[in-house]
Amino acid sequence: MNHIAENLNQIRAEIAEACIRAGRQPEEVKLIAVSKTKPAPDVKAAIDAGQTRFGENYVQELTEKWNNHELATPNIEWHFIGHLQSNKAKFIAEKISLVHTVDKASLAVELSKHAAKPGRTIPVLLEVNISGEDSKYGLRPADVMREADAVMRVPNVELKGLMTIASPEREKVKTQFHAMQKLLAELHQHFGAGITELSMGMSGDFDLAIESGATYIRIGTAIFGARSFNI
Ligand SMILES: *Cc1c(COP(=O)(O)O)cnc(C)c1O
Secondary structure (H helix, E strand, O other): OOOHHHHHHHHHHHHHHHHHHHOHHHHOEEEEEOOOOOOHHHHHHHHHHHEEEEEOOOHHHHHHHHHHHHOOOOEEEEOOOOOOOOOHHHHHHOOEEEEEOOOOHHHHHHHHHHHHHOOEEEEEEEEOOOOOOOOOOOOOOHHHHHHHHHHOOOOOOEEEEEEEEOOOHHHHHHHHHHHHHHHHHHHHHOOOOOOOOOEEOOOOOOOHHOOOOEEEEEOOHHHOOOOOOOO
């Protein structure tokens, strides 16, 4: 077995353990393999090991990967998890499975324009800056309800839930993930049954994310190894 397949098995086992500890079913937690900066053969190794969901941060890298015939498999899902500029929305609208990083309603409007033509509805999450760090993108928690309300009115876009990146300091992470869980519950109560997804947890903190109800976890380093430059 290559190291990517081994790492995937290890992560799957850790997800299952975290689910048991949290009293959740492992099927409730969907693993996204974050393949940014990693070459196509690494993605292929993960596909061969049964991985179907991949996360990318850059529009150009994403389009290169989905145009690569060697990676074309019927049930593959590509998730956009990087900061998305409005003028790039058109490049991903036709194929993306879920955009995790909508941080203003105007971006949803832009996605909508380009989803209408191929007759798609694009599932999206609102990105929340739960740690309040200046370096992070995302909505302030206090603005989430208002922005969600605006996104709910945009055609060809379907709001599914929330996404966040927690602080690097592990002792703060638990509180932040908990706050996200609460925010999602409020949104669910307000806007109804379609709001169910919570995208949070990376290589260093996915156990805590599962504890707080994450439905998508986004793991790069623990599957593919360290990236040569940090982004
Ligand atoms: C890079 C990245 C990840 C993966 O981080 P790791 O620590 O390598 O697991 C997850 N989410 C987002 C938004 C990222 O940019």
